[in-house]
Amino acid sequence: MRKVILFITSSIDGYIARENGDVDWLFTDQDYGYKDFTETIDTVLMGGATYRQVLGFGGEWPYQTKNSYVFTHDASLRSNEEVTFIHHDVPEFVKGLKEKEGKNIWLIGGSQINTVLLNEDLIDEIQLFIHPVILGEGIPLFTGSSIETWFTINGIEEFDTGLMKLVYQKK
Amino acid sequence: MRKVILFITSSIDGYIARENGDVDWLFTDQDYGYKDFTETIDTVLMGGATYRQVLGFGGEWPYQTKNSYVFTHDASLRSNEEVTFIHHDVPEFVKGLKEKEGKNIWLIGGSQINTVLLNEDLIDEIQLFIHPVILGEGIPLFTGSSIETWFTINGIEEFDTGLMKLVYQKK
Numbered sequence: 001m002r003k004v005i006l007f008i009t010s011s012i013d014g015y016i017a018r019e020n021g022d023v024d025w026l027f028t029d030q031d032y033g034y035k036d037f038t039e040t041i042d043t044v045l046m047g048g049a050t051y052r053q054v055l056g057f058g059g060e061w062p063y064q065t066k067n068s069y070v071f072t073h074d075a076s077l078r079s080n081e082e083v084t085f086i087h088h089d090v091p092e093f094v095k096g097l098k099e100k101e102g103k104n105i106w107l108i109g110g111s112q113i114n115t116v117l118l119n120e121d122l123i124d125e126i127q128l129f130i131h132p133v134i135l136g137e138g139i140p141l142f143t144g145s146s147i148e149t150w151f152t153i154n155g156i157e158e159f160d161t162g163l164m165k166l167v168y169q170k171k
Numbered sequence: 172m173r174k175v176i177l178f179i180t181s182s183i184d185g186y187i188a189r190e191n192g193d194v195d196w197l198f199t200d201q202d203y204g205y206k207d208f209t210e211t212i213d214t215v216l217m218g219g220a221t222y223r224q225v226l227g228f229g230g231e232w233p234y235q236t237k238n239s240y241v242f243t244h245d246a247s248l249r250s251n252e253e254v255t256f257i258h259h260d261v262p263e264f265v266k267g268l269k270e271k272e273g274k275n276i277w278l279i280g281g282s283q284i285n286t287v288l289l290n291e292d293l294i295d296e297i298q299l300f301i302h303p304v305i306l307g308e309g310i311p312l313f314t315g316s317s318i319e320t321w322f323t324i325n326g327i328e329e330f331d332t333g334l335m336k337l338v339y340q341k342k
Contacts, residue, residue: 132323149305
């Protein structure tokens with residue numbers, strides 16, 4: 001069955017963005033395996049806050065060649081050719097997606113949807129890119145309502161900039 | 172000059188203990204380099220909450236052969252043959268310690284003293300033992316008042332249980 005992969009960056013202290021959502025601290029000097037990864041997936045999932053952040057970057061929708069699903073309580077958002085909005089029954093929807101044929105599914109974030117899918121045991125793999133920085137505050141990987149969940153490690157990669165990639169798989 | 176080393180465990184999501192201080196989720200099946208590490212240090216530093224937790228484990232003071240310093244606002248605590256309590260001027264005290272001859276200094280934690288010393292640029296190295304678990308909530312590595320601080324990576328070690336040791340050094 002296709003996997004849901006949380007492919008995400010964090011600081012040493014576990015933050016995925018500053019409090020205001022800024023990710024200006026992320027390394028952009030190399031590809032860090034991004035292009036290869038995007039060729040293994042055909043679908044992206046994200047929450048409403050992450051969606052608004054992606055829109056805020058301006059320009060074209062960056063996932064044009066993928067099936068894009070955005071989970072949001074904002075019922076005023078209408079699906080279009082680029083994005084399908086899902087307003088309820090999120091775990092059931094993702095279970096359904098996993099049963100369809102296709103490449104893997106990229107869970108982009110953020111904290112809220114990560115936690116919903118973690119708690120439903122729907123995250124199969126985490127590819128975590130730890131940047132060598134203590135941010136001190138910010139948006140955490142998962143929210144405080146996460147259920148304790150154990151993984152096995154399935155690969156590490158060290159980059160010359162000090163970025164560490166850790167790959168965790170569901171036990 | 173001797174180094175201050177934060178040798179500490181965390182979850183994938185950056186917690187060093189559960190909300191109530193519990194560390195029942197830590198692996199205890201192997202030594203994970205603990206004994207070798209303790210031979211490189213002759214001094215331990217910790218905050219008041221960590222001190223109370225160590226006392227709560229019962230038994231003898233576990234750092235009998237080390238110089239133990241506890242930073243606490245509780246002026247009722249009187250130094251004894253096992254522990255010296257430091258009630259003020261913590262950064263100056265640690266700077267003074269570093270200038271003395273001796274082995275390295277183990278900063279045990281927790282969040283508060285980690286942050287005080289990070290913000291004074293007094294943490295020379297972090298040896299972080301990431302357990303393969305999402306806890307979801309708990310006591311963070313550093314508190315929200317930490318100053319953004321960058322490190323370089325200086326070693327990784329992977330254990331068969333999925334525990335990852337990352338060694339970071341001050342830039």
